[in-house]
Amino acid sequence: MSASATGAAVVTGASTGIGAATATALARAGLHVLAGVRDAASAERTARAAAAEDLSVEPVHLDVTAAADVAALRGRVEELGRQGLPLAALVNNAGLAVTGPVECVPLDAWREQLEVNLLGAVATTQALLPALVGARGAVVNVSSMAGRVAGPLFAPYSASKHALEATSDALRREVRGLGVRVVVVEPGVVRTGIWAKGLATRAVRDSWLDDAQRSRYGAFLAAAERAARGADRRGVEAQAVADVVVRAVRSHRPRTRYPVGRDAALAVRLARLLPDRALDALVAGLRG
Numbered sequence: 037m038s039a040s041a042t043g044a045a046v047v048t049g050a051s052t053g054i055g056a057a058t059a060t061a062l063a064r065a066g067l068h069v070l071a072g073v074r075d076a077a078s079a080e081r082t083a084r085a086a087a088a089e090d091l092s093v094e095p096v097h098l099d100v101t102a103a104a105d106v107a108a109l110r111g112r113v114e115e116l117g118r119q120g121l122p123l124a125a126l127v128n129n130a131g132l133a134v135t136g137p138v139e140c141v142p143l144d145a146w147r148e149q150l151e152v153n154l155l156g157a158v159a160t161t162q163a164l165l166p167a168l169v170g171a172r173g174a175v176v177n178v179s180s181m182a183g184r185v186a187g188p189l190f191a192p193y194s195a196s197k198h199a200l201e202a203t204s205d206a207l208r209r210e211v212r213g214l215g216v217r218v219v220v221v222e223p224g225v226v227r228t229g230i231w232a233k234g235l236a237t238r239a240v241r242d243s244w245l246d247d248a249q250r251s252r253y254g255a256f257l258a259a260a261e262r263a264a265r266g267a268d269r270r271g272v273e274a275q276a277v278a279d280v281v282v283r284a285v286r287s288h289r290p291r292t293r294y295p296v297g298r299d300a301a302l303a304v305r306l307a308r309l310l311p312d313r314a315l316d317a318l319v320a321g322l323r324g
């Protein structure tokens with residue numbers, strides 16, 4: 037642990053992508069970062085990357101769906117507090133994307149989606165809120181532009197992020213007088229492994245559909261695959277999201293929501309301005 041750290045931060049899902057970039061960025065900003073990872077290889081990679089830059093990053097084993105992991109995290113945060121490192125920020129970033137037609141996605145897959153993206157964030161927030169109140173820290177929930185607009189095939193993912201947005205709104209209003217800031221970050225397309233993971237599990241998703249459903253939703257499936265393949269060209273870097281998280285954590289009066297990327301800014305604005313039918317027509321046009 038660096039002697040110069042001014043406080044602590046927790047980042048969930050810090051093995052790759054936005055979480056890894058955010059853990060590094062918060063450590064560069066002077067915090068001791070507990071970086072949630074799920075396996076030894078990720079812990080080792082995270083520790084090595086931090087050591088190369090002399091950053092104060094401590095990998096912690098954290099599956100956000102495992103109560104024992106969350107309890108251990110709480111214990112470690114309390115210990116750091118006693119050592120003079122109050123919890124400046126909790127970044128709920130861990131997530132995965134379950135996609136497919138509403139008609140076809142098995143309920144177990146829906147449950148996994150909500151378990152990780154929504155209840156995982158709720159669990160860590162419940163565990164760490166006392167420390168955040170004591171430190172007047174910030175909760176940053178990594179949502180998505182899908183938390184504002186729900187496109188075809190994105191119902192499970194969008195439902196998890198809409199629910200995370202609603203939870204963030206309620207929490208912000210609950211802790212308003214306690215000095216805890218609650219912020220939602222809403223990235224558009226970001227160049228991370230999440231898209232390749234989606235392509236890699238395509239065979240599983242295909243097995244959810246029978247022939248009639250495949251023909252019913254074929255155009256959406258083809259468009260989704262094109263979008264996933266194009267994410268590397270269109271997306272912003274994870275660093276762009278990490279920079280926004282650091283800005284939000286440092287701000288005494290952050291905005292409630294930070295869209296990241298032009299696509300997110302546009303989606304959020306259109307969702308606010310357009311009537312539902314106009315938005316439907318626009319989304320249908322994008323499919324072509």
Ligand SMILES: NC(=O)c1ccc[n+]([C@@H]2O[C@H](COP(=O)([O-])OP(=O)(O)OC[C@H]3O[C@@H](n4cnc5c(N)ncnc54)[C@H](OP(=O)(O)O)[C@@H]3O)[C@@H](O)[C@H]2O)c1
Nearest residue numbers: 049051052053054074099100130131180223225226228230
């Ligand atoms: N990439 C985008 O275009 C985009 C856009 C908007 C929002 N987001 C959001 O950004 C966040 C990070 O995604 P990413 O794009 O950086 O993807 P990523 O590289 O796939 O990272 C996802 C992270 O979540 C972790 N994770 C998954 N299930 C977990 C669990 N049960 N407990 C703890 N950690 C878990 C993964 O750990 P393992 O390595 O162990 O699997 C990984 O560290 C997600 O919430 C995602 O919805 C991404």
